[in-house]
Amino acid sequence: MMETHTGLSGISRRLFAFLSYNSAFIYNEKMHELKRELFLSLPRFAGADGTLRLLEVGCGSGANFQYYPHGCTVTCSDPNAHFDAYLRRNMKRNPHLSYEGFVVASGEGLEHVEDGSVDVVVCTLVLCSVRDVRKVLQEVRRVLKSGGAFFFLEHVASSTSSWLRVLQLVLDPLWSRLGEGCTLTRATWRDLEEAGFSQLHLRHVNAPKVSAVIRPHVMGHCVK
Structure with a gap:
């Protein structure tokens, strides 16, 4: 299932895929x-x-493949069709995995995945740019088997009283325009807390050596 994009939108998505890779x-x-x-x-x-059986939502170029265990079966999903060529490169670099394919779809629209059909869903640097975080998390819960887990690593808003939060607010409009909708000011941990998982293991961390505006991160996993 592949979509094509023409005009300025297609050029923008192609460039974004190249830069992301x-x-x-x-x-x-x-x-x-x-x-x-x-x-x-x-x-x-x-x-x-x-x-x-792992589904990666917003897989991008497949940068996480190297961290998945030997024999893992991976299905890739991303709204940008132009990641396909870069995904294939990373698949060749990671032959310890089995690949079910690449589906062009947003995190809010995972209709191609059956209810309760995957053991794990992964999102890294994805929830910052989706249109509806709650809808994505609803879809994640739907496709996970009972006892399955959702793994996440996301940059988030800084604390409201910090100078960094002010900087994030100032830069956010331009950052979002250049980054395919990525926003600097989401309190993603709140959506995770309210998503209805039976367990939530979440940690706030400051990412080392990355740009200050995306240094605050949350990481962890939820269990259905």
Whole structure:
């Protein structure tokens, strides 16, 4: 299922895919230890047959593939069709995984995924740019098996009393325009707290060596 985009929209999405692919290497290098820690418990959620069926929402260029356990079956989903070529490159670099394919879809519209069909859903740097965080989390809960888990790593708004929050508010309109809707001022942890998961394991961290405006992050996992 592929969409095509023409005109300025298509050019913008193609450029965004190219820039995201190249910046992902830099981000991974700076966030390597946090990502490794985040995904360490993925194997715990494998199905009864030992296979971990994972859906990555907003997969981008596949920068997380290297952190997934051997034999994991991965389905990729992203609203930008131009990530396809970069995904294939990262698939070749990570032959320890099995790939179900790439579906062009937003996080709010995962109709292609059956109810209760995946063990794990992953989002990293995605909830900052979706139109409706609550709808995305509803979809995540729908597609997860009972006892399945949602893993997340997201940059978030700084505390309301900080100088950084003021800077985020000032930069947010331009940042969002350049970053395909990415916003600096979301309190994503509140949406996670209210999403109705049976368990929430969430930690606030300051990401090392990244731009100050996206340094505040939340990371962790929820259990359905």
